[in-house]
Amino acid sequence: MGLKDKYIQKSKDSWNKKKTWHPLIISLVLVISLAIIHKAYWVSNTETNPDEIWGNKQITKNGNNWTIDFEEEVGDSITFKGILRTAPKFEVYRNDTFVPGKYSEGEALVYSEDLYGKTMLNVSGIRILVNDDLSKQFYVSEIITIKATLVSNVSTFDNNGEIITLVREGWVAEAEDINLSSSKDNYFFTAELLIFFTGLYLSLKRVTNLREQTGLVWHLAKFELRQGIKSPRMIVLGVIFTLFIIGMGWLLGDLQNGDPESAFFVQNANGALQQLCFFVFFVVSLAAIGVSVDSFHKERQANTLNILLAKPINRETIVIGKAVGLSLVVGIPALVAQILGLMFMINAGDFPSFSGIIAFIVCGQIMIFTLVCFQLCFAIAARSGTDVVMYGLGMWLLFAVVWNLLIYAISFALGIDVTADDFENDPKFQSIASHMGMLNPGYVYQFAVGLLTHRTLAIDLEGIPGWLILLALVLWPITCLRTATKLFKREVRG
Amino acid sequence: MTQNLLKIENVKKAYRNHNLIGKEISKFSALNGLNLNVGKGQIYGFLGPNGAGKTTTIKCIIGILEADSGDIIIDGKNIKGNGLYFKNKIGFLPEQVGLYGRLTAKESLQFYGGFYNLSDDLIEKRGKALLAKLGLEKDSNRRVSEYSLGMKKRLALCIALLNEPEILVMDEPTSGLDPRGVKALRIVLKDLNKKGLTIILSSHVLTEVQEICSHVGIINNGKLIREESIDGIRKEIEKKSIRLLLKVKEFPEKISNELAKKKRIKSIKQKNNGKHEEITLELKEENIPWITDFLVSKGIQIFSIEPQKNSLEEIFLKETGGD
Numbered sequence: 001m002g003l004k005d006k007y008i009q010k011s012k013d014s015w016n017k018k019k020t021w022h023p024l025i026i027s028l029v030l031v032i033s034l035a036i037i038h039k040a041y042w043v044s045n046t047e048t049n050p051d052e053i054w055g056n057k058q059i060t061k062n063g064n065n066w067t068i069d070f071e072e073e074v075g076d077s078i079t080f081k082g083i084l085r086t087a088p089k090f091e092v093y094r095n096d097t098f099v100p101g102k103y104s105e106g107e108a109l110v111y112s113e114d115l116y117g118k119t120m121l122n123v124s125g126i127r128i129l130v131n132d133d134l135s136k137q138f139y140v141s142e143i144i145t146i147k148a149t150l151v152s153n154v155s156t157f158d159n160n161g162e163i164i165t166l167v168r169e170g171w172v173a174e175a176e177d178i179n180l181s182s183s184k185d186n187y188f189f190t191a192e193l194l195i196f197f198t199g200l201y202l203s204l205k206r207v208t209n210l211r212e213q214t215g216l217v218w219h220l221a222k223f224e225l226r227q228g229i230k231s232p233r234m235i236v237l238g239v240i241f242t243l244f245i246i247g248m249g250w251l252l253g254d255l256q257n258g259d260p261e262s263a264f265f266v267q268n269a270n271g272a273l274q275q276l277c278f279f280v281f282f283v284v285s286l287a288a289i290g291v292s293v294d295s296f297h298k299e300r301q302a303n304t305l306n307i308l309l310a311k312p313i314n315r316e317t318i319v320i321g322k323a324v325g326l327s328l329v330v331g332i333p334a335l336v337a338q339i340l341g342l343m344f345m346i347n348a349g350d351f352p353s354f355s356g357i358i359a360f361i362v363c364g365q366i367m368i369f370t371l372v373c374f375q376l377c378f379a380i381a382a383r384s385g386t387d388v389v390m391y392g393l394g395m396w397l398l399f400a401v402v403w404n405l406l407i408y409a410i411s412f413a414l415g416i417d418v419t420a421d422d423f424e425n426d427p428k429f430q431s432i433a434s435h436m437g438m439l440n441p442g443y444v445y446q447f448a449v450g451l452l453t454h455r456t457l458a459i460d461l462e463g464i465p466g467w468l469i470l471l472a473l474v475l476w477p478i479t480c481l482r483t484a485t486k487l488f489k490r491e492v493r494g
Numbered sequence: 495m496t497q498n499l500l501k502i503e504n505v506k507k508a509y510r511n512h513n514l515i516g517k518e519i520s521k522f523s524a525l526n527g528l529n530l531n532v533g534k535g536q537i538y539g540f541l542g543p544n545g546a547g548k549t550t551t552i553k554c555i556i557g558i559l560e561a562d563s564g565d566i567i568i569d570g571k572n573i574k575g576n577g578l579y580f581k582n583k584i585g586f587l588p589e590q591v592g593l594y595g596r597l598t599a600k601e602s603l604q605f606y607g608g609f610y611n612l613s614d615d616l617i618e619k620r621g622k623a624l625l626a627k628l629g630l631e632k633d634s635n636r637r638v639s640e641y642s643l644g645m646k647k648r649l650a651l652c653i654a655l656l657n658e659p660e661i662l663v664m665d666e667p668t669s670g671l672d673p674r675g676v677k678a679l680r681i682v683l684k685d686l687n688k689k690g691l692t693i694i695l696s697s698h699v700l701t702e703v704q705e706i707c708s709h710v711g712i713i714n715n716g717k718l719i720r721e722e723s724i725d726g727i728r729k730e731i732e733k734k735s736i737r738l739l740l741k742v743k744e745f746p747e748k749i750s751n752e753l754a755k756k757k758r759i760k761s762i763k764q765k766n767n768g769k770h771e772e773i774t775l776e777l778k779e780e781n782i783p784w785i786t787d788f789l790v791s792k793g794i795q796i797f798s799i800e801p802q803k804n805s806l807e808e809i810f811l812k813e814t815g816g817d
Contacts (some may be wrong), residue, residue, distance in 0.1 A: 090562060212611070219608045227596060303592025307653065309554045310586035311609035404612045492560045493510075 012378035020206045027199020027230025033191045038188040042181075046081035046145055051125025053078075057108070059167075060178045068108050070150055074169060077149045081181060082124025083460040086144050089135035090118045103166065104155045110155040110166055121146070121173075132175035143183075143458040143465070147177040182458035189457070189467070216313050217321040228291050229332065237290050241283035242340065248279040249341030253348025269350035270453040273360055276341060277449050281362055281442035282400050284334050288371035289392040292326045296379040296488070297388050314477035315492065316485040323376055323481060327369040338364055352453065359452035366477055367445040374441070380487045399440050407433045431463035438464065444472045499661065499692050500555065502530035505564030507550055507716075524550040526716035527564070532661075532694055532709070537687050539707035539724075540696040547716040548696040549589070552665050555694070556586045568661070582610065585654035589666040591646045595639030597648050599630055602638060603656060610657045617656065624652040628682060644675040651682070662686065664695040668702055680706055736779050739804040741770040743795040758784065770797060 018025065042048055053070065072078065091261045093115040098104075102111050107120055107127050119134040120127055128148045138144060148171040156165050204210055229232055252272040266272045299305040299373050308318060338361055346352075352360075378391040398406075407416045411432050416423060423429055437443030447469045450461055457466040505705065507525040510518050524547045532538045542548045553559040555566060557577045566573045573580045593602055600621065607617035623806055625631045628648040647670070652661060667683075668676045676711065687693055697703050704708060704724065711721045745764060753759050753775070760776040782801065789796060 216609060223605055226595070233616060258693075299592070303590040304594060306558065306588045306590075306592065307586065307606065307650065309558045310581065310584070310588075310654075311606065312581035313609050314578070492558070 021203050023202035023206070024199040027195045027202075027279050030195045031253055034188060034192050038185070038192075041184070041188075042081055048081050050080040050082045050123050051181070054078075054126035059108070064162060065167070067167050068169055070169050072150050074150050074152045077147055078171075079145055079147045080123055080126060080128070081143070081145045082126065084138055084140055084144060085122040085124065087135075087140035088119050088121060088138050091121060091200065092133050092135050093117065101157055103159065103164070108309070109170055111159045112155065126171065127170045129175050130173050130175060130178065134175060134178070137175070138178065138180075139454065141258065141459045141461060142454070142456060143181040143460055145179050145181055146173050148173040166187055180456050180458050182456040185458055213314055213317045216317050217324060220313075220318065220321025221325035221328060224322055225328045225332075228326060228329030229321060231291070233290055234287070234329055237287040238337075241287055242333065242337040244283045245276070245280055245337040245341035246344050249276055249343070249345035250348050252276055253345035253350075264336055264339050264348070269346070269352035270356050270450075272349055273342075273343055273352040273356050274446050275454065276345060277360060277364070278442065279448045280334070280338060280341070280360075281367060281445055284330060284337075284364070285371050285442065286396055287330045287334070288326075288368050289375050289396055292322075292372045292375040292379060293378060293388050293392045295322055295326060297382055297385055301385070315489045319380075319485045319488050320481065321374065323369065323373050323484065326372045326376075327365070330372065330428075331365050331368050334364060334368060335361065338475045355455075356449060356453035359449045363445050363448045363452070363473060366473060367441050370441045370477040370480050372446035373477060375485050376484040377480065377487055380484060380491075399442050403436075407436050410436065427463075434462035434464045438468065438472045441476050444476055448473045497534045497568060498531055499534040499536075500526055500530070500532040500694070501565075501567040502551070502555075503565045503567065504529060505551075505554060505561045505566060507547075507554060507559065507561050519549050524716050525554070525561070528713065528716060529718050530711055531721065532692060534692055535687070535690060536709045537683065537693040537695070537707045537709045539703035540694060540713070541630055541700065541703060541710060542696075542713040546713045548664055548713065550716075551713070552586075552663055552694070552696060556663055557581055562618055582657060583660045585657065585659035585662045586666055587647070587650050587654045587662070587664040589669055591643075591650040593638045593641075593646055593649060593653075597639060598636060599625060599634045599638065599641075599652070602649060603652060606653045612657070620656055620658070621652065624655055625649075628652055629678070643670045647671060647675070647679075651679075655686070660692060662691055662693045664693065666697055667695055668697065668699055670717060676702065736777070738775045738777060738782065738785065739798075739800040739802055740773040740775065740789070741767075741797040742773060742789070743770065743797070745771040745773055746792065749789075749792050751795065754786075 015022075047053065053072070056071050058067075058069045060069070093111075095113075095116060098111040098115075100111050100113050103109075103184065104111060109127075109129070115129075117133050118322065119130045119132060121130055121134070123146055128146055130146075150169055151172050152167065152169045154165065154167050156163055158164075207213075240263060252266055252275055253269075255266040256262055256269060256272055266275065296305070297309075309315070312322075342357060375392055378395070379388050382388040382391060411423075411429050412418045414428075414432060416426060416429050416432070418429075420426075434443075434447070435449060447461055447464065451457065451459060451466050451469045454466075457470065459466045461469065505525050505528045506523070508521050508523045510522075511520040513519050528547065528551060530551070540551065550559065554561050555573075557573065557580065567581050568583065571580075594605070597605060600618075603621035603625075604614065604617055607621065612620075622631070622634075623636050625634050628651060630645060630648055630652065633641070633645065638649065641649065647667070651667075654664075662683075667679060673677065680702070683693055683695075687708075695703075695707070704727075707724055709721070709723050710727060712719045750762060750764060754762050758777055758781045761774075762776075763774040765772045765774075777785065779801070782799075786796070786799065
C-alpha cells in the first residue's frame with residue numbers, strides 16, 4: 001500500500017470513527033461556507049475599504065486655487081461598509097463646535113453655517129457628511145453600511161490672509177441611507193446558527209444513552225455542589241470575593257461622579273460595569289482554581305475514582321459532571337456577589353444597560369465554568385498535588401496579574417514605543433491588546449459584556465468584531481472542557 | 495459443563511510514558527496475550543506474583559482500562575463498545591477502598607446507587623438489606639471517615655452489590671482485614687455464590703483462595719500459566735509427597751543414615767531448636783504409620799508429629815518459578 005493510499009485509509013478510518021459527530025462536522029463545514037459567502041456578499045455589494053478611497057484623494061494646491069479630487073466621478077454613488085470611528089454625537093456640527101470660514105484638513109472641507117445640524121461621520125477612515133443629526137441614532141464602534149454620493153462644491157476661505165478658492169469633492173449621504181450591517185448580518189447569523197444547532201441536535205441524537213448520561217451529569221454535579229459548597233475553603237473564599245466585589249462595585253459607582261480630569265474617572269455606568277468584570281474575574285478565578293485544584297488528583301490519591309470508574313458512567317460524563325458541579329460551587333456565591341456588587345454600583349452611580357447586566361451575570365458564569373474546566377485539565381494531567389497548585393496559581397498569575405505586562409512586552413517587540421505618553425490610545429497597541437485579549441478568558445468576559453451593552457453585535461471593539469468575541473466566549477469553555485475530557489479519556493489507554 | 499461467562503482472549507496491554515509532545519518514551523507490557531475462562535457460578539481465584547498483571551486484568555474487565563488488543567467477552571458479547579451495558583452487570587471491590595469520608599454509609603449508597611437505573615426507594619431497600627447482611631446496619635448513619643478499614647471494605651462491598659451484579663470482581667479483597675473480617679467476608683462470598691453470583695478475585699493469600707475458590711488461574715508476566723479447578727489441584731496435591739515434621743528427644747546419626755537409605759523416604763532434614771531435635775521427612779501420606787512404627791521400634795521418643803501438606807502455595811511457586 002502506497003503512502004497516499006495509507007493516508008486515505010487513515011482518513012477514512014478516522015472519519016468513520018466519528019460517526020456520531022458527522023452531522024455536527026457537516027454543519028460546521030456548512031457554517032464556514034456560509035461565513036465565506038457572507039464575507040463575499042459584503043465584498044461584492046459594498047466598498048469594504050473606505051479608507052483606501054479616502055487615502056487616494058488628490059489635494060492640489062495651485063496658488064490660490066485648491067482642488068480636492070477623488071478617483072471616482074462626481075455623481076457616483078458607493079455603498080461603504082465600515083466602523084464608526086467616533087461617536088456621531090460628537091460629530092454633529094453646532095454653532096459652538098467650529099468657526100465658519102476655516103478650512104479643516106482632516107475633514108477636507110471649509111466650515112460654513114450650512115453645516116449646522118449635519119453630521120460628519122468617520123467610517124473606517126473616510127469622511128462622509130450626513131445631512132442630518134445622527135446623535136442617538138448610531139454609536140461609536142458600530143459597523144454600518146452607508147450609501148454616499150460624490151458631490152462637488154466651491155468655497156472660499158482665509159488661509160493666513162490669503163483667500164483660497166477650494167473646488168472640493170466630498171461624500172455626502174442621507175440619514176435613511178445608513179443601516180447597521182446587522183440588518184443583513186442577522187440573516188446570515190440566523191442561518192448559520194440554525195445549521196449549527198441542527199447539526200448539533202442530530203449529533204446528540206446519535207449519542208448513545210444521552211438522556212441517562214445527562215441525568216448522571218446532574219447527579220454528579222449535585223454531589224460536587226453539596227460537597228464543595230460546605231467546604232471551609234469555599235466558605236473563606238466566598239466571603240473574601242463577595243466583600244471584594246461589593247467594595248469594587250461601590251467604588252466604581254462612586255467614581256462615575258468624580259472629577260472628569262482624574263485618571264480614575266469612570267465615564268459611564270456601562271464602562272463601570274466592564275471594569276467591574278475585571279475585578280470579578282480577578283477574585284472569582286482564584287476561587288475557581290481553589291475548588292477544582294485537587295478534584296481529580298485528590299480523588300486519585302484517595303482511591304475514590306476507581307469505584308466511580310467502575311460505575312456505568314462515561315469518562316466524559318464524569319468530567320462534565322464535576323465541571324458543572326464545581327462551577328456551581330463557585331457560581332452560586334459568585335452570583336450573589338455579582339448582584340450585591342451591582343446593587344452597590346448602581347446605588348452610588350448610574351444604571352448600566354439591562355443587556356449589560358444580563359451579560360455581566362451570564363458571561364460571568366460562563367467564565368467561571370471555563371476556568372474550572374481549565375483547572376480540571378491540570379488536575380487530570382498533573383503528577384502531584386504540588387504540580388496542580390503551581391499550575392493553578394501560574395494560570396491565575398498569568399491571566400489576572402501579568403497579562404498586561406505580556407501585552408506591553410509583545411507590543412514593544414512589535415515596534416510600539418510603550419514608554420511614550422498616551423501609547424495606550426495608539427490604535428496599533430489597542431489592536432494587539434484586544435487580539436491578545438481573546439486568549440484570556442477574563443478579557444473575553446470583559447469584551448463580551450462590552451459587546452452586549454450595545455444594541456447590536458455589528459460592532460468592532462478595538463479591532464475585534466463582535467462575532468469573534470462571541471465565538472471566543474463559546475470556544476473557551478468548549479475547548480477547555482474538551483481538553484479535560486480528552487485528557488481523562490486518554491487514561492483508559494494507560 | 496459450566497457455561498462460560500467471562501472469556502479473555504489473547505489480551506495485550508501495555509503502559510506507556512509520553513513526553514510533553516506526546517511521543518512515547520517508555521513502554522511496559524503488563525499483559526502479553528492473556529487467555530482466561532470463567533464459568534457461570536464459579537469463584538475464580540486469580541493468582542500471580544507482584545507485577546504479574548492481576549490488577550491490570552481486573553481493570554480491563556471492569557472497563558477502567560482498555561486492552562490494546564484481544565477480546566474480553568462477557569456472556570457472549572465483546573465489552574468493546576458495550577462498556578456501559580457491562581458495567582451494569584459487574585460489581586467491583588478495589589484493593590484500596592476509597593470512599594467519600596464526609597458521607598454516611600446510607601448517603602454513600604444513595605450516591606453510588608444513583609449511577610444505576612434504580613429508584614431512590616429501591617436503593618434504600620437494597621442498601622438497608624446489604625448493610626444488615628454485612629453488619630453495618632448500626633453504623634449506617636455514621637460518617638465513613640469514622641469507619642475502620644474493615645468497615646470501609648464491607649461498605650464498598652455493599653456498594654458493589656447494590657446493582658445486583660452478575661459478576662463480582664474483587665482485587666485483593668482481604669488485604670487489610672483482620673482474621674474475623676476475613677472469615678466474615680468468606681462466609682458472605684460463599685453465600686452470594688450459592689445464590690448464583692460469579693466471583694472473580696485476585697489475591698496473594700493462597701490459603702484464602704484455596705478455601706473460597708472453585709477455580710484458580712495463575713498468571714505470570716501477563717500470561718496465564720495454569721487454569722484449574724480447585725478439586726483438580728487438590729487431587730494433584732494428594733498425589734504428591736507431604737512433609738512430616740517430627741519433634742524428638744534425640745536422633746542418632748545411625749538412624750538418620752538408615753532412614754536415608756529407605757525408598758519410602760524422599761528426603762530427610764535435621765535441625766536442633768535448642769529443646770528438641772526437629773526432623774523433617776518427605777514421604778507419601780500413606781507412609782506415616784510406617785515411619786512412626788519404625789521410630790518407636792528404634793526407641794526414639796517422639797514429642798510431636800505434624801504433617802505439613804503440600805499446598806497451593808507450592809504449586810504457585812513452582813508455576814511462577816519461585817523457590
